[in-house]
Amino acid sequence: MEIEEIRQTVFACVDQLLQEQDLDEVFQDDTPLFSGGLLDSMALIRLVAMLERQLDITMSPGQVSVDTFDTVAGIMGAIRSSAS
Amino acid sequence: MDFDWSEEQRLLRQNLGRLGQRLNAEAAETIAPGGRRWKMCAEAGILSLGRSEPGQPADLLTAVAGMEALAAETLDNGLLFCLVGQICSSVHPVSTFGDSAQRRRVLEPLCQGELVGAAAATEADAGSDVAAMRTRYRRAGGGYTLDGAKVFVTSAPSAGFFLVLARDGDAPAGQLPRLSYFLVSRDTPGATVGQTYETMGLNSAPLGELVLDGCRLQEDALLGNEGAGGMMFQSILEWERVLLVAAHTGTMGRVLQQTVSHARRRRQFGKPLLQHQQVGARLADARADLEASRLLTYHAAWCKRRGRTAPLEAALAKLFASESYVRASLSALQLHGAMGYATETGIEGQVRDALASTIYGGTSEVLRNLIAAML
Numbered sequence: 001m002e003i004e005e006i007r008q009t010v011f012a013c014v015d016q017l018l019q020e021q022d023l024d025e026v027f028q029d030d031t032p033l034f035s036g037g038l039l040d041s042m043a044l045i046r047l048v049a050m051l052e053r054q055l056d057i058t059m060s061p062g063q064v065s066v067d068t069f070d071t072v073a074g075i076m077g078a079i080r081s082s083a084s
Numbered sequence: 085m086d087f088d089w090s091e092e093q094r095l096l097r098q099n100l101g102r103l104g105q106r107l108n109a110e111a112a113e114t115i116a117p118g119g120r121r122w123k124m125c126a127e128a129g130i131l132s133l134g135r136s137e138p139g140q141p142a143d144l145l146t147a148v149a150g151m152e153a154l155a156a157e158t159l160d161n162g163l164l165f166c167l168v169g170q171i172c173s174s175v176h177p178v179s180t181f182g183d184s185a186q187r188r189r190v191l192e193p194l195c196q197g198e199l200v201g202a203a204a205a206t207e208a209d210a211g212s213d214v215a216a217m218r219t220r221y222r223r224a225g226g227g228y229t230l231d232g233a234k235v236f237v238t239s240a241p242s243a244g245f246f247l248v249l250a251r252d253g254d255a256p257a258g259q260l261p262r263l264s265y266f267l268v269s270r271d272t273p274g275a276t277v278g279q280t281y282e283t284m285g286l287n288s289a290p291l292g293e294l295v296l297d298g299c300r301l302q303e304d305a306l307l308g309n310e311g312a313g314g315m316m317f318q319s320i321l322e323w324e325r326v327l328l329v330a331a332h333t334g335t336m337g338r339v340l341q342q343t344v345s346h347a348r349r350r351r352q353f354g355k356p357l358l359q360h361q362q363v364g365a366r367l368a369d370a371r372a373d374l375e376a377s378r379l380l381t382y383h384a385a386w387c388k389r390r391g392r393t394a395p396l397e398a399a400l401a402k403l404f405a406s407e408s409y410v411r412a413s414l415s416a417l418q419l420h421g422a423m424g425y426a427t428e429t430g431i432e433g434q435v436r437d438a439l440a441s442t443i444y445g446g447t448s449e450v451l452r453n454l455i456a457a458m459l
Contacts (some may be wrong), residue, residue, distance in 0.1 A: 012350075042454070045395050046458060058141075065312045068312075
C-alpha cells in the first residue's frame with residue numbers, strides 16, 4: 001500500500017472516531033488528538049484495532065502510547081516501525 | 085477459521101485432560117511456588133502456554149485448546165484461576181514485552197513453576213477505570229520510585245514478583261495518564277504484601293494487597309517502553325478474558341455432563357428427570373449456551389492471531405461465557421435438588437466459584453459498556 005493511501009486510511013479512522021463522539025473537528029497531521037482531549041483511551045484501543053484490520057498490519061502494544069499516537073504524523077511513524 | 089485442532093493441539097488437550105484427572109487425586113492446597121499441584125502443571129507445560137520467542141506473538145488459540153481440556157477434568161477452579169493469571173499476566177507480558185535480561189531473569193522460573201508472578205493493576209478506586217489509577221511512578225536517580233496501593237492481586241501472598249501498572253507522576257494533570265509497567269521483586273524495599281482476602285469461592289487462589297511506599301527500582305525494572313502501559317494492559321486483558329472463558333467452557337461442559345447423567349438416572353413420577361419438559365428445556369438451553377460460549381471463545385482467540393488487538397471479540401466472549409457459566413452452575417444446583425444444595429456433592433461450591441466470573445477480568449457491566457462503545 002502506498003504511503004498516501006495509508007495516510008488516508010489513518011485520517012478516515014480518526015475521523016470516524018471523532019464523528020462517533022459528535023465532534024466535527026478539522027484536524028491536520030500535527031493536531032494533538034489525545035493530549036488535546038479529542039480522543040480518549042477507549043478510542044486509542046479502537047483506533048489500533050481498526051488500523052490493524054484495514055491495513056492488514058500488527059501493531060505491537062509496546063509501540064502504541066498516547067505519545068506515539070497523539071498525532072496522525074506520530075501514527076504514521078508507528079505504522080512504519082511496525083512494518084520494518 | 086478451521087475448527088479442527090492440529091495434531092499438536094489434540095495431543096496437548098489429551099495430556100492436559102489426563103493432568104486434570106491426576107490433579108483431582110491430589111490433596112487441595114493453596115497455590116504456592118513449589119507446591120505439588122503447581123509443579124505438576126508446570127511439568128505438563130501449561131505455564132509455558134503464554135510463552136513466545138522474542139518478536140513473535142504467543143499462540144492464544146493453542147492456550148485456549150489446552151486450558152479448556154484441563155478445565156473439563158479438574159475440579160479445582162481456584163487452581164485454574166491462578167494458572168490463567170500466571171500465563172496471561174506474567175508469562176505472556178514478560179515473554180512479549182520483556183528485554184533479554186528480563187526474560188532470562190524471570191521467564192524460565194515462571195514456566196518451571198519455581199516462581200509465581202502477580203499482576204498488580206486494580207486499586208480501591210480504580211478497577212477497569214485505569215484513568216482513575218493513583219499509583220504513581222517518578223523518575224529518580226537513574227531509576228524509578230513507586231507509590232500507591234494495589235488490591236485484589238491474584239496470587240499476591242505467594243508471589244515472588246509483581247507486574248505493577250502505574251501512571252507517570254510527573255505528567256501534566258488533566259491529560260490521559262501515561263501508564264507504564266514495572267517488574268517489582270517481592271523483596272524490594274518499599275514493597276509490602278499487605279492484607280489478604282477471604283473469599284466465598286476459588287479457595288485455592290490466594291488474593292492479597294500490595295503496598296508500594298517509596299519503592300525504589302532500577303531502570304531495568306521498566307517492562308516495555310515507558311508510556312506504553314495502556315496498550316500492554318489491554319493486551320494482557322484480552323489474553324486473560326479469552327483464557328478465563330476457555331476454562332469456563334471446559335468446566336461448563338463437565339458440569340452439564342454431570343447434570344445430564346443425573347437427569348437420566350433419577351426418576352420422578354415414573355420417568356427420568358430428563359424427560360420432564362422443564363428439565364429437558366433447561367438442559368437444552370445450557371447446551372446452547374455452552375456451544376455459543378465455545379464459538380465466541382475460539383473466535384476471539386483466532387482474532388488474536390499474529391498478536392493483533394481484539395477488544396470487541398474478547399469482551400463479547402468474556403461477557404457471554406461468564407454469564408453462561410453462572411447459569412449452568414445454578415442449573416446444576418437446581419436440577420440436583422436438595423443434593424445440589426448439600427456440600428458433599430461439590431455443586432454448591434461450583435456455584436460459589438462461578439459467581440466470581442462475572443466480576444473478575446472486567447465485570448459484566450463494564451463489558452457491556454465497552455461493547456456498546458464499539459457498536
